[in-house]
Amino acid sequence: MKFVAITACPTGVAHTYMAAEQLSKTAKKLGHEIKVETQGAMGIENELTDKDIASADAAILAVDIMIEKEERFDTIPKIRASVQEAIKNPEAVFARQAKK
Amino acid sequence: MALEYNFVCPLKNGIHARPATALELIATKYRSDVLLQNERNSRIANVKSVLSMISADFKPNDDCRLIVRGNDDQAAYDAVVSYLKKGFAESDKELPQVEPEAGEVLIPPSLKLQQGDYCTGTVVVKGLAAGKAVVLNNVFTADIPSACLGKDEELVKFKKAVDSLKCKIADRMTNKANSTERKILEAHLSIASDPELAEKVAELINGGSDAGNAILAASGYFANLLKSAESELIQQRIYDIQDISAGLIEEIYGIVQKKNTLAEPCICVAQNLTPNQFLNLDKRFIKGLILAHGGSTSHTIILARSFGIPTIVGIERAQIIIRNGQDIVLDANLGVVVLRQSESVKRYYLFEQKKLNNRKERFTGFVKAQAMTADGRIIEVAANIASSQEAEIVFGNGAQGIGLFRTEMLYMQNDSVPSETEQFDIYKKVAVAAEQRPVIIRTLDIGGDKNLSCLNLESEANPFLGYRAVRIYPEYENIIADQFRAIIRASAFGSVKMLVPMVCSVDEIRWVKQKVKDIQKELTEHNVNFDNKMSIGIMIEVPSTIFILDQLCDESDFFSIGTNDLAQYIFAVDRENKKIAKLSDNLQPAFLRVLKTIVQQIHARGKWVGMCGEMAGQIETLPLLVGLGLDEISLGSDNIPAVKAAIHSLSYEKCKDIFESASRCISADEVRNLLAADQNTQDFAIIDRDLIITNSDSLNKEEAVKEAVDLLFVAGRTEKPEFIEREVWNREAVYSTSLGYGFAIPHCKSAFAKANSICLMKFKDGIRWNPKEEDCVKIVIMLVVKQDDTAGTHMQVFSKLARKIMHSDFRDFLLMNDDASVILKFLKESLEIK
Numbered sequence: 001m002k003f004v005a006i007t008a009c010p011t012g013v014a015h016t017y018m019a020a021e022q023l024s025k026t027a028k029k030l031g032h033e034i035k036v037e038t039q040g041a042m043g044i045e046n047e048l049t050d051k052d053i054a055s056a057d058a059a060i061l062a063v064d065i066m067i068e069k070e071e072r073f074d075t076i077p078k079i080r081a082s083v084q085e086a087i088k089n090p091e092a093v094f095a096r097q098a099k100k
Numbered sequence: 101m102a103l104e105y106n107f108v109c110p111l112k113n114g115i116h117a118r119p120a121t122a123l124e125l126i127a128t129k130y131r132s133d134v135l136l137q138n139e140r141n142s143r144i145a146n147v148k149s150v151l152s153m154i155s156a157d158f159k160p161n162d163d164c165r166l167i168v169r170g171n172d173d174q175a176a177y178d179a180v181v182s183y184l185k186k187g188f189a190e191s192d193k194e195l196p197q198v199e200p201e202a203g204e205v206l207i208p209p210s211l212k213l214q215q216g217d218y219c220t221g222t223v224v225v226k227g228l229a230a231g232k233a234v235v236l237n238n239v240f241t242a243d244i245p246s247a248c249l250g251k252d253e254e255l256v257k258f259k260k261a262v263d264s265l266k267c268k269i270a271d272r273m274t275n276k277a278n279s280t281e282r283k284i285l286e287a288h289l290s291i292a293s294d295p296e297l298a299e300k301v302a303e304l305i306n307g308g309s310d311a312g313n314a315i316l317a318a319s320g321y322f323a324n325l326l327k328s329a330e331s332e333l334i335q336q337r338i339y340d341i342q343d344i345s346a347g348l349i350e351e352i353y354g355i356v357q358k359k360n361t362l363a364e365p366c367i368c369v370a371q372n373l374t375p376n377q378f379l380n381l382d383k384r385f386i387k388g389l390i391l392a393h394g395g396s397t398s399h400t401i402i403l404a405r406s407f408g409i410p411t412i413v414g415i416e417r418a419q420i421i422i423r424n425g426q427d428i429v430l431d432a433n434l435g436v437v438v439l440r441q442s443e444s445v446k447r448y449y450l451f452e453q454k455k456l457n458n459r460k461e462r463f464t465g466f467v468k469a470q471a472m473t474a475d476g477r478i479i480e481v482a483a484n485i486a487s488s489q490e491a492e493i494v495f496g497n498g499a500q501g502i503g504l505f506r507t508e509m510l511y512m513q514n515d516s517v518p519s520e521t522e523q524f525d526i527y528k529k530v531a532v533a534a535e536q537r538p539v540i541i542r543t544l545d546i547g548g549d550k551n552l553s554c555l556n557l558e559s560e561a562n563p564f565l566g567y568r569a570v571r572i573y574p575e576y577e578n579i580i581a582d583q584f585r586a587i588i589r590a591s592a593f594g595s596v597k598m599l600v601p602m603v604c605s606v607d608e609i610r611w612v613k614q615k616v617k618d619i620q621k622e623l624t625e626h627n628v629n630f631d632n633k634m635s636i637g638i639m640i641e642v643p644s645t646i647f648i649l650d651q652l653c654d655e656s657d658f659f660s661i662g663t664n665d666l667a668q669y670i671f672a673v674d675r676e677n678k679k680i681a682k683l684s685d686n687l688q689p690a691f692l693r694v695l696k697t698i699v700q701q702i703h704a705r706g707k708w709v710g711m712c713g714e715m716a717g718q719i720e721t722l723p724l725l726v727g728l729g730l731d732e733i734s735l736g737s738d739n740i741p742a743v744k745a746a747i748h749s750l751s752y753e754k755c756k757d758i759f760e761s762a763s764r765c766i767s768a769d770e771v772r773n774l775l776a777a778d779q780n781t782q783d784f785a786i787i788d789r790d791l792i793i794t795n796s797d798s799l800n801k802e803e804a805v806k807e808a809v810d811l812l813f814v815a816g817r818t819e820k821p822e823f824i825e826r827e828v829w830n831r832e833a834v835y836s837t838s839l840g841y842g843f844a845i846p847h848c849k850s851a852f853a854k855a856n857s858i859c860l861m862k863f864k865d866g867i868r869w870n871p872k873e874e875d876c877v878k879i880v881i882m883l884v885v886k887q888d889d890t891a892g893t894h895m896q897v898f899s900k901l902a903r904k905i906m907h908s909d910f911r912d913f914l915l916m917n918d919d920a921s922v923i924l925k926f927l928k929e930s931l932e933i934k
Contacts, residue, residue, distance in 0.1 A: 010834050013847045013883055013895075017902035018839070025906065041849075041885065042895045064834075084835060087906075 003027060003034040003094075004048050004076075005060035008067050009083040012041035019062050019086035026090035039067055048072065058098035062086035076100075103177040105166040110189040115158035117287040117340065119191040120150040124290055126179050132170025134180060139163035147180070149296040150287070151341075155325040205435045208822045209829055210806035211448045217440040219415050221390070224401050225736075227410025228452055229367055229388030229430040233422045236360045236370040236377070248310035257311040258301055261351035265344070266292050291344050297322070312349050319345035342420060362386070367430050371419045373400050379487065379513050383407055388430035390437060392418040403509065406486050407493070408738035412437060434822070451803065455810040462814060463741035467498035471744045473726060477752035480732035481740055482538070484712060488526045491533040494737035498744060501538040503734020504599070504660065504712040505530060507583065508546050516554050517579050523586035531594030538595045540660065540710075540734075541587050542639070543612075544580065545569045545601040555579075564668060569602035574611065585619050591631035598634065599660055604642040609655045612636065639712075640698055641665040649698065653705040660734070661698060663713025667691060686715040687768040692724065696763060699729050710734060719746050719819060720775055726750055727759030745816065754778075776851045777887065784855035786894050787927055790815050791859040792920040798861070801869055805829070805846060808859045808882040817884075820852045824884060838869040838877055841911055845902075847883035856894035857884045858901065860914075860923065879914055881905075900931045 005023050009015035020036040027034035035056075037048045050072065053059065058077045061067070062085070077098035086093055111119055127134040127147040134147040138156045140163065145156035147166075158164060166184070168177040205220040207213060248254060266289060273285045291297065297318060304314035323338045360377060362368070362385040371392040378400045389404050389411040404411045410432035415421070422428060422439065429438040429449055438445060471481045482503030483494035487510075494502070510518050510526065531539050546552050547568025555576065560566040573580045590596050600612050613636060623630055637658035638645070643666070645652060652659075663686055668675055670691060673684035685691070702709045710732030715721060717735030719742060725733055726747060735743065758778050762771045791811050798804040805828050806821075813821040827848040831837070838844040859882040866876030883898050904910040910930060917923055927933070 011831055011847060011849065013849070013885055013898055014837070014845050014902040017899040018906050021903040021906040038899075040899065042899065088840060 001032045001057045002055060003032055003058055003060055004052050004056040005034060005036045006039060006048070006063060006067055007036060007083060007086065008039040008063040008065050010064055012039070015064075015083045015087065016040035019083045022087050022090045023060065023062065023093075026094060030091070030094055032094070039063075044068060060086075060093060062093065102167050102169040103173050104168075105177070105181050105184070107164055107166070107184055109158050109160055109162045109164055111158075111191070112160050114160055114162075115153055115156075117150060117154060117291070119188065120153040121287050121290045122188070122191045123147050123153065123180070123183070124150050126183055127176065129179070130170070130172050130176035132168050132173045132176045134176055135167040135169075137165040137167060139165060146296065149294050150290045151294045151296045151322055155322065206822055206826070207434065207436065208806065208825050210451075210802035210825070211434075212442070212444050212802070213436070213438065214440075214442070217442075217445075218436050218438045219418075219421060220435050221412040221415040221418075221437065223411075223432045223435045224413055225389075225405045225409060225411040225432060227388070227408070227430075227432045227738075228449070228456055229410050229432070230449060230453075231387050231427070232364075232366045233369050233390075233424065233426045233428050234362065234366040235419050235422065235424045236368055236373065248308070251305055251308075254305045254309075254311040254314070255302060257352050258298075258305065258315070258348070261311070261348045262292060262298070264351050265347045268347075288340060288344060291340055292347075297344075311352055315345050315348050343417070367428060369418050369422045371417075378403050379509070383409075383489065388412075388432065390415060390418050390422065390430060392416060402506070403486050405736050406484055406490050408736065447799070447803065448806075451807060451810065455814060458814040459816075460741075462816065463745050466741045466744040466748070467496075469498070469744055469748070471500075471747045473747055473750045473752045473755070475751050475753055477726070479726060479730060479747060480710070481743055481747075482540075482710070482732055482734040483737040483740065484734050485530070485737075488529045488533075490737070491530045494740075495533060495537070497737040498740045499537075499737050501540070501595075501732070501734075502530065502534060503540055503710055503716075503732055505539060505541045507542060507544055508552075511544065511546060511552050517552075517582075520582040520586045523583060524589050527586055527590035527596065528593050531590050531596050534594050536595060538597060540597045540599050540637070541590075542599040542601055543570075543587070544573075544583055547572055564665075564674065570600055570608050570612065571602065573615075581615065581619065584615060585623070588616065588619055588623065588630045588634065589628060591634045592629035596631065596634060597658070598636045599639060600636070601639045601662070602642055602665075603638040603652075604644045606648065606651050606655055609636075609638055609652065613655065637708075640709075641669065643669050646694065646698055649701040650705070653702060653707050656707070658708040659698075659702055659710070661695065661709065661711045661713065663711060663715040666694070666713070670694060685768040686713075687721065687724075687762075687771040689763050689765050689767070689771065692759070692763045692771070695728055696759070703729065708732075717743070719743060720772075722746050723750055723755045723758045723775060723778065724762060724771075726752060727755030727757070729756075773851075784815075784817060784857070786856050786897055786933060787858040787860075787924065787931075788815070789920060789924055791857060792923055793860070794862045794918045794920050794923070796861045796863045798863060798867060800867055804861060804863070804867060804877075804880050805882075808846070808861055808880060811859050812853070812857055812884065815857075817854050817857055818850075818852050823852045824848065824850045828882070836870050838875070839905065840875055841908075842866065842875060842878040842915065843881065843905060843911060844869050844877045844879075845881050845883065845905065847885070849885045849887055851887040853884045853886050856886055856898075858882070858897075858927070859884075860927070862914075862918065897931050897933060901927075904930055 007016045007019040016038050017040065020038050023036055024034055035048060035052055036046060038045045053072055053076055056076060058079060059073045060079045060081065062081045062083055064083050077100050079093060079096045079098045081093045109115065124147060136145045136147050136153060138158055141157060143156040146152040166180060269285055269289045269292065300318040300321060301314045304317050305311060309317065319341050322341050326338050360381060362382050365385050365387050367388040367390065368386055369390045373391060386409050389409050391413045392415055401411060410430055412430060412432050412435060415437060429441065431438065470478055472478045480500050482501040483499035484504045485491060485494060485502055486506040510523060527541060547557055547566060557567065587596060587598055600609060603609050616636060620630060620632065635657035637660060638652065638656045639662045640659050641662035667684045667686055671684045673680050675681050675684055699709055708731045711725065711730050712734040716733035717739055762774055765771045765774060796807060798807050805825055809821040809825045812818045812824065818824055827850045828846045831848045832846060837846045861880045863878055866878045869877045913926055914923060
C-alpha cells in the first residue's frame with residue numbers, strides 16, 4: 001500500500017521526528033511505501049503535495065496538536081493516531097482501518 | 101448568686117489568642133467577675149485575661165460553663181452570652197495567608213520539602229550554607245543587669261514599660277491597613293495588658309526579683325503552661341509571649357547589647373544586627389546569616405554582601421523558630437531555610453554544593469585575567485568594600501582595584517568618630533594591600549538614613565532629600581578635615597583617590613578641593629609625604645549633576661555613578677517602600693538614557709567614569725554596561741570571576757547595538773526580553789564534553805533532571821537552572837518522554853537557555869522514569885532549545901538526534917560505551933556536528 005503521513009507533537013523538538021522515523025521504518029518493514037511530512041519547531045518539512053496525496057491509499061495523521069493544511073486530506077481515508085502510538089506501536093497504527 | 105450559662109466550644113482550634121481576645125474585650129467592660137470553666141479538665145479561666153483562657157486549654161467540643169458574679173452581673177452576662185450565641189463561632193475564621201513580601205519562592209520538584217520543615221524569606225546575598233545555627237542577641241540568655249532598686253521601684257518600672265509598649269503597639273496598629281496584621285497586633289496588645297501577667301510579675305517582684313528577671317520568669321511560667329496544650333495555635337502563643345517579654349525588657353533596659361562571640365563555624369540568626377555587632381563577629385566563623393528584619397540595603401547587609409556571606413532576611417521570628425544549635429541549611433539561592441532534612445533533601449543539597457563548587461572552579465581561570473571582550477575592549481572590574489579586612493579577600497577574587505571604599509562604616513561601627521590616626525592606619529592598609537591598583541575612598545556619606553547619633557543630626561522628614569554627605573561638611577569641618585588628612589597621608593602609600601558623595605553643584609566640589617589644598621599645604625610644611633597628584637572625583641547620584649557635566653569636568657578628575665541613589669532620585673521612589681520599589685528599575689529605558697548621556701558627556705571631555713551601584717554586579721545586564729562604554733564597574737568581589745568570564749564572551753560592537761535597542765524599548769520588561777534573546781552563543785557548541793556524564797549518582801527522575809540542568813549552569817549556559825528545570829517538567833506533564841529501550845529524552849524550549857544544548861547522562865543503576873513503567877531508564881538525553889531559535893542549524897541537529905534514537909545500532913553504541921570522549925565523538929559524527 002501507499003501511505004502519506006503527518007507527524008506533529010506539542011514541543012516540536014523530538015517526538016515529531018521520532019514518530020516520522022518510526023513510521024518510515026515500519027512501512028518499509030511491512031512492505032509499504034510512505035512519505036512523511038513533519039510539522040515541528042522548524043516548520044513544515046518534506047511537505048506532501050496534492051499529487052502525493054492523490055496517489056496514496058490512505059493518510060496517517062499521527063498528531064497531538066492542530067496541524068496546518070488539514071484540508072488536503074478531505075478526500076482520502078485517514079488513520080488517526082497519537083504521536084506516542086506511532087512511536088511505541090507503529091504496526092498497530094498501520095493495521096488500523098482507515099476512515100474517510 | 102452567680103449567673104451561669106452552659107455551652108459547647110464550637111471553635112475548631114479551641115480557644116486560642118484571637119477568640120480569647122474577643123471575649124476579653126467584652127468582659128473587661130464590666131466590674132463583675134466573669135469566669136469560664138472547662139468541664140473536661142476542671143480549670144477555671146478568668147475571661148478578663150487572655151492568658152488565663154488560653155492556659156485553660158479549651159478544646160473543640162469541650163463542655164464550658166460561663167459564670168458571672170457581681171454588681172453588674174446581668175449586664176455582663178447578657179453581653180457575653182449574646183456574643184457566645186452570635187459571633188463567637190465565627191471568631192476563628194481562617195487567617196488569610198499573609199502575602200509573603202518575599203515574592204514567589206520557587207521550590208524545584210527535585211527538592212522534596214514537607215510543610216513545617218522549612219521557612220522562606222528574601223535572599224539578599226546569594227549562596228548556600230549548612231551548619232549549626234547560633235542565635236545572637238538572645239534576650240533570654242542575656243545578662244540582665246540585676247541591680248534591684250526595691251520592690252516599689254521595680255513595680256513602677258514594669259508598669260511604665262507596659263504602658264510604653266502598649267503605646268508602641270497601638271501606634272503600629274494605626275499604620276497597618278491590613279486586617280490580618282491588625283488582629284495579630286490586637287492579640288499582642290491584650291497579652292501586654294493581661295492582668296494575669298501583671299499579677300505574676302508583681303508576685304515575683306514582691307518576692308525580691310528585679311523587673312527584668314521577673315518578666316523572664318513570668319514568661320517562662322506561662323510558656324510552660326502552654327507547652328502542654330495540644331493545639332499548635334496555642335503553642336504559637338508562646339512566641340507572642342516571648343515577643344512581649346522581650347519588648348518589655350527592651351523598654352526597661354534598652355536594646356540588650358550582648359557581646360556575641362562565635363567559637364566555631366556556624367549560621368548566625370538574629371532578629372536584627374547592628375553594623376557594629378556584625379563587624380565585631382569573627383567573620384571566619386560566619387557561614388551564613390538569617391535576620392528577621394533588614395531591608396536589602398541596610399548597612400549590615402551591605403557588609404554581609406561585601407564579605408560574601410549568604411544572607412536571608414524577612415523570616416518573622418527567625419530567632420525563635422530556629423533553635424540555638426539546630427542543624428539547618430541556608431539556601432540563599434531559593435530563599436529557603438531548611439529546619440529538618442529528610443534523606444532526599446540531604447542528597448539534594450549534596451548535589452547543590454557540588455554544582456556550586458564546580459561552577460566556581462570553572463571561573464577560577466578568570467581570577468587573574470583582564471576583563472576583555474571578545475573583540476578586545478577592556479573594562480576595569482573593581483570591588484566595593486566597607487572595611488580594611490575585606491581588602492585581601494577582594495584582591496584574591498581578582499579585583500583590579502577598589503572602586504568604592506564606603507567609609508561611613510568606620511563611624512557607625514562604634515557610633516563614634518574615629519581619629520585621624522585610626523583612619524590613616526586603615527586607609528594605608530588598604531592602599532598597601534592594593535599595591536599599584538587604584539583605591540577610591542569615598543568621603544563620609546552620613547546623614548539621611550545613615551545616622552550617627554554622636555553627630556547629633558536632627559531627624560528629618562525626608563532623609564533621602566536631607567542634610568547629608570557633602571552638605572554637612574562645612575558644619576563639621578574638623579571631623580571632615582581629620583578624614584581628608586588621613587586619606588591624603590595614605591596617598592603616599594599607593595594609588596589613592598578621593599570620591600565625594602552627593603555633590604549637586606560646582607560650589608561643593610570647589611569647597612572640597614580648597615580644603616584638600618589647605619591640608620596639603622599644612623602637611624608640606626610639616627614634611628609629611630603625600631601624593632600631590634591625588635585625584636579627586638565625584639559621585640553622580642544627584643540628578644542636577646547630569647546637566648552641568650561640562651562644568652563639573654573642569655573641576656573633577658573622575659566620576660563614579662551611584663546607581664542606587666541615582667535611580668531613586670530619577671524615579672522619585674523610596675526603595676524601602678515595597679509598594680513602589682519596582683518602579684525604580686535600573687533597566688527602565690529612561691534610566692538607560694540617563695546613563696548614556698552621562699557617559700557620553702564625560703568621555704567627550706576626556707574624563708574617566710565608573711559605576712559603583714548595585715547595577716554593576718548583575719551579570720544579566722553586563723551587555724548594557726559594556727555597550728555603554730564605562731571605564732570601570734565596581735561590585736561585590738565574590739562575583740568578579742564570573743563577571744570577567746561573562747565579559748570575555750561578549751562583543752563590544754554587539755553590546756553597543758544592544759544598548760541602542762534597549763534605549764528604544766518601552767519598558768524594563770521589554771529590555772529584559774531583549775537581553776534574554778540576545779544572549780551570545782558564539783562560545784557554545786551544541787554538545788560538549790562538560791555536558792556528558794557516564795556515572796551519574798541520581799536515584800530518580802527528579803534528581804536526574806536537576807543534575808542535567810545543573811550541568812548547563814556549571815557550563816555557564818544558563819543563570820537560572822531552576823527555571824529550565826520547571827520547563828522540562830511542564831513538558832513531562834503533557835506526556836512522558838521515556839521511549840522504552842532504556843532511554844528518556846526530556847526537553848524544552850526556554851528563554852533562560854543561552855545556547856541550544858544536548859546533555860547526556862548514563863546512570864550507574866537504571867532509574868524509574870514513571871511509577872507505572874517496568875523499563876528502567878539507563879540513558880537520559882536532555883535537549884534544551886533557546887526560546888526563539890527555531891530556524892537555526894541546531895534544530896536540525898535535534899531532529900537528526902530524534903530520528904537516530906529510533907535505530908537500535910545508535911542506541912546500543914551509547915548503552916555499551918562509558919567513555920565520555922568516545923560518546924562525544926560518536927554523537928558529533930552521527931549528528932554531523934563539526
